[in-house]
Amino acid sequence: MTGDDSLASDSIAxxxxxxxxxDVSMLxxxxxxxxxxxxxxxxxxxxxRASVAYDCWLEALEALHPGHRFxxxxxxxxxxxxxxLLERLLLTVLFDGGSCRSVIRSVVAVVNGYRRNHRG
Structure with a gap:
């Protein structure tokens, strides 16, 4: 790995x-x-729907934090x-009768919670 690769890896991490x-902001x-x-x-x-909701959140992160590749x-x-994970994601989009904002917030919480518990 070159020095540039190491810097890119550090940035991604x-x-x-x-x-x-x-925390997921209202904006x-x-x-x-x-x-x-x-x-x-x-x-x-x-x-x-869950996957698209998460992708939309990542796109919003990129717009708000230029230079990051979310x-x-x-x-x-x-x-x-x-x-x-699939069961928890499906529950967020099947039984959340709220707005798409609440769906996105629920999906983000599920994915981030899952990733926190499965980091290794």
Whole structure:
């Protein structure tokens, strides 16, 4: 690994910690909700809605924190194959009768909680 690779790796690790540890602000949720509302998800399966909600939040983070590459922290294939995570994500989008803001907040809380518990 070159010095530049090491710096990039440190930056990604720092971004990841930031995503895991910071509180979700109302502004982030509001920005993510605007993007989420623009998505045509009426006929999509609930898990797609959860994944898109999380991606919208990551996009809002990038807009609010220039220089960070948060979009690279979307749900991984391994996470999407974890039944425990999927069950919790599905509960957020199936039984949350609130606005898309509350859906995004719930999805972010589930994913970040899962990642905190599975860091290794």
């Amino acid at each position: 720092s971004d990841y910690r930031f995503v895991l540890e910071h 982030e949720i509001a920005l993510a909700a605007v993007s989420f509302e623009d998505c045509s998800l009426d006929d999509s399966v609930p898990l797609d 979009r690279g922290f979307g749900l991984s294939d391994a996470e999407l194959a974890d039944d425990g």
